[in-house]
Amino acid sequence: MKSEKKCGYVAIVGRPNVGKSTLLNYVLGMKLSITSRKPQTTRHQITGIKTEGDVQAIYVDTPGIHQRRNTAINKYMNRAATSVLSDVDVLLFVVQALRWTDEDKAVLEKISQTRATVVLVVNKIDKLEDRNELYPYIEKLNALYDFKEVIPVCALQGKGLDVVESVVEKYLPVGEHIYEQDQVTDRSVRFLSSEIIREKLVRELGQELPYTTTVEIERFEEQDGLTRIHALIFVESTGQKAIIIGNKGSRLKSISTSARKDIETLIGDKVFLKCWVKVREGWSNDERSLRGLGYSNDY
Ligand SMILES: Nc1nc2c(ncn2[C@@H]2O[C@H](COP(=O)(O)OP(=O)(O)OP(=O)(O)O)[C@@H](O)[C@H]2O)c(=O)[nH]1
Numbered sequence: 001m002k003s004e005k006k007c008g009y010v011a012i013v014g015r016p017n018v019g020k021s022t023l024l025n026y027v028l029g030m031k032l033s034i035t036s037r038k039p040q041t042t043r044h045q046i047t048g049i050k051t052e053g054d055v056q057a058i059y060v061d062t063p064g065i066h067q068r069r070n071t072a073i074n075k076y077m078n079r080a081a082t083s084v085l086s087d088v089d090v091l092l093f094v095v096q097a098l099r100w101t102d103e104d105k106a107v108l109e110k111i112s113q114t115r116a117t118v119v120l121v122v123n124k125i126d127k128l129e130d131r132n133e134l135y136p137y138i139e140k141l142n143a144l145y146d147f148k149e150v151i152p153v154c155a156l157q158g159k160g161l162d163v164v165e166s167v168v169e170k171y172l173p174v175g176e177h178i179y180e181q182d183q184v185t186d187r188s189v190r191f192l193s194s195e196i197i198r199e200k201l202v203r204e205l206g207q208e209l210p211y212t213t214t215v216e217i218e219r220f221e222e223q224d225g226l227t228r229i230h231a232l233i234f235v236e237s238t239g240q241k242a243i244i245i246g247n248k249g250s251r252l253k254s255i256s257t258s259a260r261k262d263i264e265t266l267i268g269d270k271v272f273l274k275c276w277v278k279v280r281e282g283w284s285n286d287e288r289s290l291r292g293l294g295y296s297n298d299y
């Protein structure tokens with residue numbers, strides 16, 4: 001008997017910092033979406049495609065849905081996350097084991113209005129002292145919504161993600177594949193390079209510089225086995241610029257070096273990366289600046 005092809009969209013949603021991007025990267029077996037200890041790391045929809053045999057799952061990682069609606073960039077991020085909800089086949093609603101906050105509640109309210117199959121993914125179970133603690137927690141959440149399945153996982157170590165993948169497969173619709181077998185994302189290496197640089201900024205800058213940086217790739221050229229990248233790091237004040245550059249440029253250098261290594265792994269090519277820091281006051285709260293810097297909700 002000829003088996004049927006399956007294909008569909010799977011959104012990964014939840015409040016900031018629950019491990020959505022970590023989950024996507026593990027499933028794909030590569031670092032596609034940037035991650036950090038800090039909430040609101042992901043700012044855009046990131047598509048990760050996994051094709052195995054007859055099954056193509058098109059995952060969409062999303063920014064954490066949050067309650068800070070004060071600035072234009074925060075609104076952009078919530079739109080980027082919520083706009084996928086209505087067009088997907090499966091929703092992986094990611095929460096952190098034993099934590100249930102007002103932000104999680106608000107995400108569930110949005111999810112309740114969709115027609116997708118909703119699967120509850122309870123992440124970070126490695127943090128539990130006793131697995132039995134999970135039962136009352138899951139019971140509480142099950143009383144709030146009729147989840148199709150509930151799967152405890154540890155995204156960091158990949159525990160339980162095989163179950164997630166087989167549940168996704170079960171609920172994907174029958175259909176022809178949309179992408180080629182070996183395509184992993186619809187994002188360009190240029191975009192992914194800017195994200196990698198942003199990851200290093202978020203990770204290296206600790207609490208000093210929360211959400212005020214963004215990265216634009218000014219030049220991206222491949223020539224004779226070397227990819228030359230010129231990147232502009234935008235900040236909102238000269239004080240922030242000084243923090244990023246560091247003593248005699250040491251911090252910017254270490255950020256650039258670690259970004260370069262990750263970009264080389266991504267593209268499998270030698271990379272020359274040069275980063276400049278520029279001040280653009282108020283960019284994160286200005287719709288026009290945001291659009292100019294690649295924050296556009298037209299997907
Ligand atoms: N202990 C533990 N930590 C995890 C696990 N999964 C993710 N983390 C950590 O949680 C933090 C947040 O992970 P991300 O994947 O960036 O979370 P996110 O939900 O994508 O966050 P936003 O993009 O900000 O919405 C990182 O420090 C991860 O290493 C897990 O299973 N166990």
Ligand SMILES: [Mg+2]
Nearest residue numbers: 020021041042
């Ligand atoms: Mg993320």
